[in-house]
Amino acid sequence: MDQFGDIVFTLGAVGALGAAEPWDAGAIESVLAAYKGFIDTEVAPTNAPADRVGCHVLDGRVHLPPALPQLYKSYVALGWQLLPLSVDVGGIGAPVPVCCAASEMLSGANHAFEMLVALVPGAIGVIDRFGTEAQKAALIPDLVAGTALATMCLTEADAGSDLGVIRTSAAPDGFGCWSVSGEKIFISGGDQDLSQTIVHLVLARTGPLADGVKGLSLFACPSLRADGTRNGVSVVRIEEKLGLHASPTCQLRFDAAQAHLLGQPGDGLKAMFVMMDHARLDVAIQGVAHAAQAHTLAVTYAGQRRQGDRAIAEHGDVARMLAEMEALTLGSRAMAYRAAALLEHDDLAAFLTPVCKVFCTDTASTVADLGIQVLGGYGYLPEYGMEQIWRDARVTRLYEGTNGVLAMSLVRRLLGGPGEAAFVAEVDAALALAPSAAARDGLAAIQQDWRTAADTVLASHDKGRAATSLMALTGLLYFAACWVRLEAADPGGEQGERIRRLGRFVRAALLPDAVALRIRCQALAHADTEDA
């Protein structure tokens, strides 16, 4: 089965179709097939050239590689920006898991372009939930029509993971709006030449610095003022990066920029989290997308490249790498789609979202790294496309909360909370579906390792040292649970045999890590006592 077949199968296997009413399986598959046509013909060809050309600033404005404004025109003309938007605002209102499937295809074909358009649904959601009627009327139609795109402006130079020390400030301007001043860094799509306007969602301080995160409020700051003049937002520079050269990562300066307060002063963090949770699952999907791309490239290469009398795909170590890439891709996709299907369950979603973000993005790096290894020396050359995947995927473990910061939040905040109970029940539900004794025993064993490790870490003094190991074990447990769902959904025939073969491989090659992670959690939770 190709990537598209796997996507459709996985949506069914994780129960994402049942949750998609009134859309039925046929409607979903048709929409995704049409989307795939757009991806293959219009998006994918832009990926390598746009990365090679990169972005530049001219006369204070960002210019993207020329292929992207053209692509965006086509994207809007075909109305694809409407897919995830609710019917209320004039969108198509596709169910979340369907949007995830579409997003996987888009991110895989051009991660940079996906980032430029991906914040619109979250921005509309925040404005719709926190904005006044006048704000909604002023901001949402352009976002729906595609004449506006959105950014998320959080990070400042000395406040990476620590929003409490944000210094950008806002004060009423005396004309019913607010005036925002300060500098933000790492703003994806901070400027571009795709849309006429940009709606910057800016976290700024309305209380004293001593109030920490409680003094933060969220503002919508359009790049044009109500009177049509340019607002006080300027690009200081574009950051050079390891990858994603077609995505303009901007340093932005706000000079008394006219802005609209969303919700009440002090609501900033709450409003931002609405947007970030959405973004984090999207990052998990970006991870799946890179894994799938890397696997597709590697399978193609290894099937064509011969050594001795066989394709290298048949050589033992290469066959093992390809199986590892395939099993990781299928399992991480199942995790992300399942989490998307469960997004309405608040406690569970709050637990699953960071777990999927970390596991799927770590998986992306692992699979891309294996992909380079399968290609050997050719993996190191740009023309084979694998090194771009490796570079682009790397950022997903850094943005929307580094994977380390999310691991810390797991051990400090989520474990022992209501999300944990919901997570345990979710794994139990998968266990009950196990189609074989081997599948059941495999999942039960890792469930036990996880319980032991989680209890040990929870009871320890310094939870930080074991955080990443416990996060990895939690992800591996959920990966195993989702693999049981894939096996239980047996597609029959050759595909059923393939899924069973990969399921065995998961137990043989991937789940044994659980034992090491459990031992590591136990040892790190009690570190520095061994020889004492």
Place this chain on the structure above:
Amino acid sequence: MDQFGDIVFTLGAVGALGAAEPWDAGAIESVLAAYKGFIDTEVAPTNAPADRVGCHVLDGRVHLPPALPQLYKSYVALGWQLLPLSVDVGGIGAPVPVCCAASEMLSGANHAFEMLVALVPGAIGVIDRFGTEAQKAALIPDLVAGTALATMCLTEADAGSDLGVIRTSAAPDGFGCWSVSGEKIFISGGDQDLSQTIVHLVLARTGPLADGVKGLSLFACPSLRADGTRNGVSVVRIEEKLGLHASPTCQLRFDAAQAHLLGQPGDGLKAMFVMMDHARLDVAIQGVAHAAQAHTLAVTYAGQRRQGDRAIAEHGDVARMLAEMEALTLGSRAMAYRAAALLEHDDLAAFLTPVCKVFCTDTASTVADLGIQVLGGYGYLPEYGMEQIWRDARVTRLYEGTNGVLAMSLVRRLLGGPGEAAFVAEVDAALALAPSAAARDGLAAIQQDWRTAADTVLASHDKGRAATSLMALTGLLYFAACWVRLEAADPGGEQGERIRRLGRFVRAALLPDAVALRIRCQALAHADTEDA
């Protein structure tokens, strides 16, 4: 202790000083300190700029970034090319482990430059062993003086890991030399503007294609003919690469190039292996160098960057990452230096060299990856230097035999041979040195896991599927053994406490992987039987 202090301590800890006679510890430290002065002031500043500028071809000749010809002039003026060359040929004749220490400093400061100069000792060794007196007299003095550099021309477009299908051919030219024709790819330093001439060591066919590797012979093919005219060697192009932009990776065409046969027709592979074994240990050292650089950068950054009221180095998850980077760096360095000290023991060296190459280069990627994670978003930006380490280090797992190919040679050729017995004795010797029960038990446990896994894989039908896991476990065992040597060499005081603390960390966080690797080897060796 800084990198230099660690290097000197490690040389002593792994017994590399005793083997260095007549050089004593004081002489070794003085030479290395002088070398470090050259590295810090002249080499390190070229690293980032040279990578940014890259190489280009003009009028058929390769031009390096301008900083490198200047640097090379200084390198030769100071006589540093003489350090590893034997006294017989006019060199300084530094002991191999001392050369490794120097090579680590050079590779860490500029991997691309190191590659340009690193093949000279191996080339002299091959010419000295296989060449006639006339060939030695014609070729070696320029290599010693630095007016010539060397390349190793093996790979062809359809013969990556499979030398048996090499098509470049050679025939006697009727004037006492040979005439070589064909195309080679991935030739590091295939052309450059550092040295007046280049001695290409070319593997070419003197027998029919059906003879496979037995029909291969090794030739020395200087870039200038004996009469001073340019030889028939031309640069087809420079390969664009993910990293190492200052290292010209060339596609070379040989058109009836005048060449000197080294040794007898058919001796090619034997001669090439003399050079490759040397090169493989050098690649292991490159891995150590990148790990050490990444660790130094990360420690500096994490000590300066504050979050809340503490430097991030003190945050649990960051502290864990820094410890992992430090423990991996120290242990992989000890492995490579120890292997260097044992290079005269043929069977053991043949076993240890690929094990160290794989472990140290995998470690380089792991440590650089952790380094990016410690820096967060800044890790993704070129100006912090970490992403260059990550890109440059990646190639070490691909060249001089991909790590997968070396893993296959471990399970197919080395296990069960005389090298294995020597390796077991080498680990036993470390076990006898264990300075604590915890250290002894930790090493003994992984030794047992390794034995079980190795026996299982040896007895299995398809050794390929478990090859990489067994190679990883073999590397981890040797890493553990070398860590015991580091602990046993207790430097006392604060440094002694640091080594003990890291030793505990190794057992808590790194050695548990052995259990997972053993289970994985067992499962993969008997794959596809679970549910049958």
